Amino acid sequence: MPQRHRHRHRRPAHLQPAPPLPSPLADPSRPVPNLLAADRFEYFYRRQGLVRSSGEWRHFISTLHQPLPVSFRVSTAPALAHLARQCLDEGAALLRGTGALPAAAELRWCASWLVDVKAAELKAAARPELRAMHEWLTKFGSLGVLTRQAVESMVPVALLRVEPHHAVLDMCASPGSKTTQAIEALFRYGEAGASERGSGFVVANDASPARCQMLLRRCAALGEMCSQVVVTCHPAQRFPRLAAAPHGEAAEGPAASKKRKGREATKQGRKEAGGGALTAHSEGSFDRIICDVPCSGDGTTRKNPSVWHRWTVEYALSMHPLQLQIALRGVALLKVGGLMAFSTCSLNPCENESVVAELLRRTRGAVELVDASAQLPELARAQADGLCHWEVLDDEMCHYESFEAMQASGLPAALKRKFLPSMWPPPAEEAPPLHRCLRLLPHLANMGGFFVALLRKVAPLPGPLPKRTPRGESRTPPPPPPPPPPPRDASCFGEVSAASLGELSAQHALQPAALAAAPLAAELLARGGGGGGVLVRVAPQLRPLCTRAPQPSAAPRLRVIAAGYTVARRSRRGVFQLTHEGAATVAPYARRRRRLEVPVEDGRAFLSAAANTVPLAELSPSLKQAAAALPVGPVLLLFRTPHGSATLPMPGRRLRSSDSLRLLVPFTPGLEFRPKATLHALRFQLGLQDSSHAAEE
Numbered sequence: 151m152p153q154r155h156r157h158r159h160r161r162p163a164h165l166q167p168a169p170p171l172p173s174p175l176a177d178p179s180r181p182v183p184n185l186l187a188a189d190r191f192e193y194f195y196r197r198q199g200l201v202r203s204s205g206e207w208r209h210f211i212s213t214l215h216q217p218l219p220v221s222f223r224v225s226t227a228p229a230l231a232h233l234a235r236q237c238l239d240e241g242a243a244l245l246r247g248t249g250a251l252p253a254a255a256e257l258r259w260c261a262s263w264l265v266d267v268k269a270a271e272l273k274a275a276a277r278p279e280l281r282a283m284h285e286w287l288t289k290f291g292s293l294g295v296l297t298r299q300a301v302e303s304m305v306p307v308a309l310l311r312v313e314p315h316h317a318v319l320d321m322c323a324s325p326g327s328k329t330t331q332a333i334e335a336l337f338r339y340g341e342a343g344a345s346e347r348g349s350g351f352v353v354a355n356d357a358s359p360a361r362c363q364m365l366l367r368r369c370a371a372l373g374e375m376c377s378q379v380v381v382t383c384h385p386a387q388r389f390p391r392l393a394a395a396p397h398g399e400a401a402e403g404p405a406a407s408k409k410r411k412g413r414e415a416t417k418q419g420r421k422e423a424g425g426g427a428l429t430a431h432s433e434g435s436f437d438r439i440i441c442d443v444p445c446s447g448d449g450t451t452r453k454n455p456s457v458w459h460r461w462t463v464e465y466a467l468s469m470h471p472l473q474l475q476i477a478l479r480g481v482a483l484l485k486v487g488g489l490m491a492f493s494t495c496s497l498n499p500c501e502n503e504s505v506v507a508e509l510l511r512r513t514r515g516a517v518e519l520v521d522a523s524a525q526l527p528e529l530a531r532a533q534a535d536g537l538c539h540w541e542v543l544d545d546e547m548c549h550y551e552s553f554e555a556m557q558a559s560g561l562p563a564a565l566k567r568k569f570l571p572s573m574w575p576p577p578a579e580e581a582p583p584l585h586r587c588l589r590l591l592p593h594l595a596n597m598g599g600f601f602v603a604l605l606r607k608v609a610p611l612p613g614p615l616p617k618r619t620p621r622g623e624s625r626t627p628p629p630p631p632p633p634p635p636p637p638r639d640a641s642c643f644g645e646v647s648a649a650s651l652g653e654l655s656a657q658h659a660l661q662p663a664a665l666a667a668a669p670l671a672a673e674l675l676a677r678g679g680g681g682g683g684v685l686v687r688v689a690p691q692l693r694p695l696c697t698r699a700p701q702p703s704a705a706p707r708l709r710v711i712a713a714g715y716t717v718a719r720r721s722r723r724g725v726f727q728l729t730h731e732g733a734a735t736v737a738p739y740a741r742r743r744r745r746l747e748v749p750v751e752d753g754r755a756f757l758s759a760a761a762n763t764v765p766l767a768e769l770s771p772s773l774k775q776a777a778a779a780l781p782v783g784p785v786l787l788l789f790r791t792p793h794g795s796a797t798l799p800m801p802g803r804r805l806r807s808s809d810s811l812r813l814l815v816p817f818t819p820g821l822e823f824r825p826k827a828t829l830h831a832l833r834f835q836l837g838l839q840d841s842s843h844a845a846e847e
């Protein structure tokens with residue numbers, strides 16, 4: 151332990167490393183060698199007083215060395231309700247447990263399940279029941295109805311209680327677990343069976359262009375729900391204030407919003423308020439913010455055992471300034487009354503409580519720490535209180551009482567610069583209620599280590615936040631700017647020209663007048679100019695964020711990577727090809743005589759046929775008769791499924807040459823939402839388990 155380290159510098163006698171604790175630090179049963187990094191980890195956390203007894207400590211450490219169990223969320227979105235039911239029906243026997251597969255625990259607070267098997271065991275699938283579980287998870291995962299996500303990572307969104315009218319920002323969103331959870335929460339009003347859309351939306355942001363692509367793919371699985379999603383690429387600490395706030399509802403909901411507006415609206419605010427109009431907010435624009443900041447990730451040892459090999463204090467220290475900057479930007483972007491969940495998958499107080507304490511100090515009463523312990527009672531078992539006191543150590547496990555003591559020490563100047571005054575616990579007279587933070591400890595409920603603080607903005611921020619204050623004075627140079635985002639930005643989106651709408655109607659046998667008059671026409675945007683190569687559907691409340699709407703101020707423009715979902719894309723021959731979602735979107739406008747209901751058996755024939763083309767002679771008599779009466783050209787195929795009365799619309803074509811009907815498989819390369827062809831879903835719905843895709847047109 152510390153004594154074994156060679157000292158790189160001389161220290162005053164009073165700052166010599168603390169003597170080792172009497173109990174053995176390393177769990178002898180742990181599967182990693184007794185590495186210095188692992189020893190330091192244990193020594194460091196033993197000193198932080200995370201747990202109450204030596205017995206609990208051993209339990210804590212040994213749990214950190216065990217692989218994570220498998221956990222997954224089942225979609226609560228109304229659009230996927232029938233698939234979710236099917237998923238749970240089909241998996242019922244597996245969830246009850248059988249053979250080597252233990253019974254799954256249902257976690258109702260986050261609509262998810264936890265199965266105490268290791269992901270690697272499932273993948274290896276040595277036993278038939280494990281293989282069956284793996285196949286079930288894969289199948290429903292590919293249909294977007296089931297999402298693998300660690301339980302602890304579901305907590306921030308569960309605490310935020312997202313409602314259909316909420317404007318949600320996910321500041322550091324990729325790969326998108328919390329984003330997709332928030333999108334589904336936005337649609338959860340469907341519990342009562344309603345299907346209309348709310349006025350809310352999700353802005354999912356990440357600083358890394360490459361990781362934005364991962365985010366896109368994850369969101370894509372949610373199909374039409376993406377009309378209320380925008381993916382942006384900004385360093386979160388500089389995320390632009392929305393000069394055009396898409397709608398004016400306050401965080402508490404429309405009724406409370408009215409009251410609050412009455413009380414608090416400034417002259418400016420009153421002038422700007424107005425149903426759905428663009429409004430410039432001097433305070434923030436978001437009702438809910440997910441602030442899941444980059445962190446050292448040392449709570450993830452169960453998923454990522456390499457942490458044991460590379461753990462250092464310095465890494466955590468280096469995260470603190472960026473985390474604080476992002477959190478401060480988050481509260482600036484939050485509406486008064488709005489909630490922000492600050493979270494990390496780190497156990498280090500320097501990345502957690504100290505960031506929260508400094509944020510509370512700098513916002514001077516405008517932000518409060520919410521006591522969320524009663525909000526999810528089911529979680530109580532898993533949760534320990536936030537720390538009100540902690541120790542700041544260096545990598546040689548030398549403890550510093552205060553920033554001043556560290557400054558006075560013999561640490562080299564380069565190391566001293568890693569420390570900030572805000573890393574120490576706040577003085578007793580300030581004493582924010584840090585115990586209200588949630589520390590999710592792996593041994594308490596079989597999950598990974600996690601930290602969440604739920605913050606509510608209760609008043610406008612007190613003027614420009616001081617950048618440099620005595621406690622928060624930054625001696626660390628700002629992190630290097632991230633690489634510039636890709637060239638795609640808001641200017642890529644434009645209005646859809648009448649000519650394009652006309653082409654779309656003609657090519658897919660739509661009623662042009664009905665389409666032009668429908669609310670849908672107002673929600674279509676073209677990417678790549680008005681005659682656009684791609685038509686996307688974007689909810690009206692997001693339109694101002696995607697187009698070059700007049701900006702009331704010189705606010706920086708949002709760098710939009712993608713918005714909404716793709717309805718149609720021009721092929722190389724200049725023809726608009728509908729996506730699966732696009733077919734469902736335009737189905738109500740298809741000419742009656744160009745719509746064909748396809749019985750289940752005929753549907754299976756399409757999916758089994760070469761090039762998805764079935765000669766009319768091989769169709770069932772009723773479909774054959776209807777198809778024979780069709781003129782050559784586009785047709786919308788409405789596939790009946792064995793379950794329920796809903797149909798799945800897909801684009802098709804009546805071919806003259808072979809006197810046949812062809813199912814057109816949406817061609818889906820590129821960046822847009824829903825990049826995968828959805829034939830897999832259709833196959834599955836029609837009871838064909840083979841997932842091989844037919845040729846794309």
Ligand SMILES: C[S@@+](CC[C@H](N)C(=O)[O-])C[C@H]1O[C@@H](n2cnc3c(N)ncnc32)[C@H](O)[C@@H]1O
Pocket residue numbers: 303321322323324325326327328329355356357358361384385386387442443444445472
């Ligand atoms: C902990 S991960 C987020 C996980 C995500 N919230 C989820 O639940 O799937 C942190 C993310 O922050 C991104 N990131 C790092 N620095 C950032 C910054 N300055 N601004 C925004 N995002 C940043 C990283 O690219 C990474 O995707």
